[in-house]
Every structure is written in structure tokens, then in C-alpha cells.
Amino acid sequence: MSEHERTFVMVKPDGVQRGLIGDIVSRFEDRGLKMVGGKFMQIDQELAEEHYGEHADKPFFDGLVDFITSGPVFAMVWEGQDATRQVRNMMGETDPAESAPGTIRGDYGLDLGRNVIHGSDHEDEGANEREIELFFDEDELVDWDQIDSSWLYE
Ligand code: DAT
Numbered sequence: 001m002s003e004h005e006r007t008f009v010m011v012k013p014d015g016v017q018r019g020l021i022g023d024i025v026s027r028f029e030d031r032g033l034k035m036v037g038g039k040f041m042q043i044d045q046e047l048a049e050e051h052y053g054e055h056a057d058k059p060f061f062d063g064l065v066d067f068i069t070s071g072p073v074f075a076m077v078w079e080g081q082d083a084t085r086q087v088r089n090m091m092g093e094t095d096p097a098e099s100a101p102g103t104i105r106g107d108y109g110l111d112l113g114r115n116v117i118h119g120s121d122h123e124d125e126g127a128n129e130r131e132i133e134l135f136f137d138e139d140e141l142v143d144w145d146q147i148d149s150s151w152l153y154e
């Protein structure tokens with residue numbers, strides 16, 4: 001399993017408005033993951049429709065696109081062993097109401113349409129790479145050595 005697996009993560013507009021960026025970043029730092037990209041931005045209609053393309057035929061699609069474009073987001077790339085699956089575990093379930101306390105959605109959300117955070121789906125092969133490419137140019141990602149890496153990995 002590679003220590004260099006990268007995954008795409010985003011604090012959604014509700015998380016930004018509620019001042020949760022710092023807490024969410026801290027959780028991933030505390031876990032030992034390494035941030036290799038971060039961008040505070042507003043998503044336009046075109047990017048939203050592409051990012052959520054898999055849901056285009058769902059009844060909630062228009063509301064989802066309206067929501068994700070409604071205010072700034074904080075897009076990130078995190079790197080580490082099994083990063084995609086571990087981030088998903090830390091996020092909880094899609095529905096905050098079904099998410100265990102201690103997970104991000106379980107601690108900060110109540111409603112399915114306001115679930116605070118996005119992370120690439122670990123069950124969708126290549127979703128992490130596709131989403132990273134959609135949001136970041138290659139030169140916006142930083143290769144760097146974490147001083148504690150030998151204490152995080154055997
Ligand atoms: P996840 O964000 O956990 O990967 P997903 O990819 O199935 O979940 O759906 C993307 C987003 O769409 C999800 O974060 C919230 C919203 N969503 C999903 N299912 C929904 C539903 N049944 N009603 C309203 N919004 C929904």
C-alpha cells in the first residue's frame with residue numbers, strides 16, 4: 001500500500017460558512033495525512049456539473065449543483081497510506097443522520113443536503129485522480145517531506 005496515495009477532499013459551502021475549515025484540516029493532520037494541495041475557491045456551474053456528473057439523472061442533482069456553487073469551498077489534496085478510504089472513514093456516511101459521532105459528518109451535520117465535506121469515493125476506481133485533475137493543475141500540487149514520516153510509517 002503506497003504512502004503516496006492522494007485523494008481529493010473539499011469543505012463544502014456549509015462547512016466554510018460555519019467556520020469548520022480549521023477543524024477539518026486539523027483532523028487530517030492529526031491522523032498523519034499530508035496536505036499537498038489546497039485552494040479556497042468558488043465553484044462555477046460547469047465545474048459543479050462535471051464534478052457531480054455521476055448524479056446528473058438524480059432528482060437531487062439541481063439542488064446539489066445550486067448548493068455547491070452557492071459560496072466558497074476549500075478544495076484540498078491529502079496524501080498518505082490508504083488515503084482515499086481513510087478519509088471516507090473519517091467523513092462518515094453520506095447522510096449525517098446515519099453517521100457515527102466522531103466522524104466529520106456525524107459531528108457537524110444533521111441533513112443529507114448539508115453534509116459539510118466531500119471526499120473521493122474509494123469504491124470508484126480512479127475517482128481520486130479524476131477529481132484531483134479536475135480541481136488542480138499539476139503545478140498547484142507540492143511534493144514535500146513531512147518531518148515525522150518515519151514515525152508514521154514503519
Ligand atoms: P458522498 O458525498 O458521500 O460521496 P454521493 O456521491 O452519493 O455521496 O452524493 C453526492 C452528494 O449528493 C452527497 O454528498 C449529498 C447529495 N445527495 C446524495 N444523495 C442524496 C439524496 N438522496 N437526496 C439529497 N441529496 C443527496
Ligand code: MG
Nearest residue numbers: 118119120121
Ligand atoms: Mg460521492
